Amino acid sequence: MSGARALYKRLERFVYTRGRTVGRSGMALVLAYLWIPILVLVIMSFAPDIFSFPPTDPTLEWYVTFFNNDEAIGSIMTSLKVALPVTVVSVFLGLLVAFAVDRYDFVGKQQLQILTTLPLIVPLIVVGVALVLFFGAINVRTGYWTVFVAHVIRTIPFATLVIIPTVVSFDETLEEAAMDLGSTEAQTFRRVTFPNILPGITASSLLVFTISFNEFVFTFFVKGPGTTTLPTYIWSRVRFGLTPEVNVMSTVFIVIAGTLILLAAYLTQANKITGL
Amino acid sequence: MSTGRISNSEVLFGQLNRLVGYVRGNPRRKVALVLGAPVLVLLTLFVLPLLSMLWLSLHTETGVSGEFTLENYRQLVASTTYLEILRTTLVLTAETTLIVTVIGYVLAYGIVRLSTRTNLLLLLVILPFWTNYIIRMYAWINILQPDGALSSVLLSLGLLGEPTGFLYNRAAVLVGFVYVWLPLAVLPFYASLNNLDDDLVEAAMDLGSGPIKTFLTVTLPLTKGGIIAGIALVAIPTFGSFITPVLLGGTNVTMIGVVIERQFNEAFNWPLGSALGMVVTAFVILTLVLSTKLGADLLGTGGEA
Numbered sequence: 001m002s003g004a005r006a007l008y009k010r011l012e013r014f015v016y017t018r019g020r021t022v023g024r025s026g027m028a029l030v031l032a033y034l035w036i037p038i039l040v041l042v043i044m045s046f047a048p049d050i051f052s053f054p055p056t057d058p059t060l061e062w063y064v065t066f067f068n069n070d071e072a073i074g075s076i077m078t079s080l081k082v083a084l085p086v087t088v089v090s091v092f093l094g095l096l097v098a099f100a101v102d103r104y105d106f107v108g109k110q111q112l113q114i115l116t117t118l119p120l121i122v123p124l125i126v127v128g129v130a131l132v133l134f135f136g137a138i139n140v141r142t143g144y145w146t147v148f149v150a151h152v153i154r155t156i157p158f159a160t161l162v163i164i165p166t167v168v169s170f171d172e173t174l175e176e177a178a179m180d181l182g183s184t185e186a187q188t189f190r191r192v193t194f195p196n197i198l199p200g201i202t203a204s205s206l207l208v209f210t211i212s213f214n215e216f217v218f219t220f221f222v223k224g225p226g227t228t229t230l231p232t233y234i235w236s237r238v239r240f241g242l243t244p245e246v247n248v249m250s251t252v253f254i255v256i257a258g259t260l261i262l263l264a265a266y267l268t269q270a271n272k273i274t275g276l
Numbered sequence: 277m278s279t280g281r282i283s284n285s286e287v288l289f290g291q292l293n294r295l296v297g298y299v300r301g302n303p304r305r306k307v308a309l310v311l312g313a314p315v316l317v318l319l320t321l322f323v324l325p326l327l328s329m330l331w332l333s334l335h336t337e338t339g340v341s342g343e344f345t346l347e348n349y350r351q352l353v354a355s356t357t358y359l360e361i362l363r364t365t366l367v368l369t370a371e372t373t374l375i376v377t378v379i380g381y382v383l384a385y386g387i388v389r390l391s392t393r394t395n396l397l398l399l400l401v402i403l404p405f406w407t408n409y410i411i412r413m414y415a416w417i418n419i420l421q422p423d424g425a426l427s428s429v430l431l432s433l434g435l436l437g438e439p440t441g442f443l444y445n446r447a448a449v450l451v452g453f454v455y456v457w458l459p460l461a462v463l464p465f466y467a468s469l470n471n472l473d474d475d476l477v478e479a480a481m482d483l484g485s486g487p488i489k490t491f492l493t494v495t496l497p498l499t500k501g502g503i504i505a506g507i508a509l510v511a512i513p514t515f516g517s518f519i520t521p522v523l524l525g526g527t528n529v530t531m532i533g534v535v536i537e538r539q540f541n542e543a544f545n546w547p548l549g550s551a552l553g554m555v556v557t558a559f560v561i562l563t564l565v566l567s568t569k570l571g572a573d574l575l576g577t578g579g580e581a
Contacts, residue, residue, distance in 0.1 A: 008488070011488060012486035012487060012488055012489075015486070015487040015488055016486075016487060019487060020390055023382070023385065023386050023389070023390050024386060024390050024391075026379075026382040026383075026386065027382060027383050027385075027386030027387070027390065027391070030379050030380075030382060030383040030386075030458070031383070031397075031400055031401075033379075033455070033458075034400070034401065034404045034455070034458065034459070035400070035404065036419075037412065037415035037416055037418070037419060037455065038404060038407065038412075038415060040415060040418055040419055040425050041411070041414070041415040041418055044418055044425070050418070050421075050424075051423040051424075052428075053418075053424065053425040053428040053429070054428075093313060093314040093317060094314075096310050096311065096313060096314050097311065097314050099310055100307055100310045100311045104303065104306065104307045104310070106303075106304070106307045106311075112311070112315070115315070115318050115319075115323075116314070116318065118318075118322070119318075119322055121512065121560065121564065122326070122557065122560060123512060123513060123515065123516025123517075123533075123556050123557075123560060124513070124516065125516050125517075125518055125533045125536055125537065125553070125556070126326070126329070126516060126536075126553045126556050126557055126560075127322070127325070127326070129329065129536060129540055129549060129550070129553050130325035130326045130328065130329040130553070131321075131325050132540065133325065133328055133329050133332055133546065133550065134321075134324065134325035134328050134329075137328055149321055152317065152321075153317070153318070153321055153322050156314065156317070156318065210406060214406070214408045214409070216408070216409055216410055216519070217519070221540070231408055231409075231410055234408070234410050234411065234414070235410050238410060238413075238414050238417065238523065239522075239523075242417065242421070246414060247418070250408070250411040250414060250415070253407075253408055253411055254407050254408075254411065257406055257407060257408065258403055258406070258407075261402070261403060261406045262399070262403075265399060265402075
């Protein structure tokens with residue numbers, strides 16, 4: 001008994017004197033775990049082959065190969081053709097939900113919020129499979145539009161969750177003031193409401209775009225032969241043989257996605273994109 | 277406008293105005309107009325597909341034209357293969373969740389209590405999370421493959437005799453899972469630690485509690501909501517995952533998600549695949565109900581996915 005007490009005392013003293021150092025080292029280790037794989041990936045994109053770490057003579061040859069690879073560039077184009085319209089549609093739908101939640105009282109408000117966040121919670125594979133089944137049952141051929149629809153479902157929760165705070169925090173008396181001073185409703189929206197919620201719309205657009213551009217599971221299930229997006233293209237490359245070109249693709253991908261996220265973070269402050 | 281002539285656009289405008297007036301006359305119609313599109317999209321393209329999956333899972337291999345039956349579920353429970361896969365899935369999910377919770381809490385605690393550069397550190401956590409899932413898996417293939425980065429480094433340190441691979445086993449899958457879901461848990465942990473009133477910690481210390489006792493009796497219980505939310509957020513996607521076991525586990529690690537994918541893309545037994553999907557859904561619902569009962573702070577301050 002007294003032995004255990006003494007041990008506890010010594011532990012307490014250790015935490016007092018060394019706790020901060022140990023905690024900081026632990027934090028550094030975890031951050032290293034998060035970043036080292038990404039660093040290795042970027043470094044390996046300059047390697048002549050996949051088996052030389054660290055690469056002895058760095059080269060840009062695989063970047064050249066990548067930019068001359070029509071299939072890869074085509075998949076990026078497909079991704080853009082999906083992600084851009086999906087962004088417009090999802091953000092618009094999210095905005096509608098945000099306005100309804102903020103401005104009106106109605107039966108089922110809570111259920112609505114559950115419904116809009118549900119696609120976030122049900123595992124991707126379940127929804128992906130359910131969508132294929134559903135499209136099959138109503139005789140819709142998989143292709144561009146099925147991918148489009150799947151991406152909208154996938155991104156609505158993010159669009160909504162990011163826009164709601166901006167819409168809620170917007171001071172509605174500004175609208176009243178504009179109207180009192182003679183603005184029509186349309187003018188009020190264009191000159192007062194819209195500029196005020198624009199940061200939320202921008203952040204939500206960037207996020208929705210990034211998620212759609214990254215989307216894999218839904219796309220994997222509902223894509224047709226002609227709708228290979230960048231993530232599904234990378235998947236097929238990873239599964240059937242590795243080349244440094246995949247490292248190049250990944251690096252390009254990370255740089256693009258990272259830039260967009262940093263932009264979104266800059267526009268809303270980091271805590272908004274994390275939903276905190 | 278100048279003369280009395282009425283242009284087409286004015287007629288259209290008039291009609292539009294009448295429509296607006298009609299909608300505005302009743303707040304219910306207003307809500308219906310605003311919410312119609314999003315609710316319709318979610319109901320027909322999200323809820324309906326899930327229901328049709330449930331429906332299909334209750335039919336034989338011939339599809340919904342066949343008989344109504346519980347055969348698929350019976351098959352899952354009766355077969356040792358499926359039970360074994362379910363066990364592997366559950367164990368891997370539990371291990372992943374445990375590791376993520378411990379190291380995620382360390383990281384979140386460090387960000388809140390031991391550092392002043394909160395925003396920078398949060399970004400360092402979030403950025404990998406926004407990196408494509410496949411790419412994050414591929415990054416680990418780079419490291420773990422035979423002759424890969426880990427093998428090279430260990431060789432040059434003299435810790436390995438010859439080039440070795442570390443892929444296609446349970447440990448690789450576990451490393452991959454922890455890697456992808458760590459940021460997801462750190463966020464609610466961070467939120468709950470950040471919302472914790474520092475004065476309470478100081479009060480406990482002033483009243484004579486040592487750092488360990490303070491942590492166990494004040495910090496830990498008061499961040500329980502965030503911890504349970506983080507656990508749920510990690511356990512749910514891990515249980516249904518198929519990318520990580522396929523890419524890092526190969527044929528050596530079979531999880532339920534892998535079997536579902538195979539039923540749809542190779543075996544073409546869709547009703548059985550649907551039944552497996554329902555098992556995953558049941559797990560999710562169970563986890564959510566349990567975590568809410570235990571006081572998880574899922575949508576309040578934390579929880580983004």
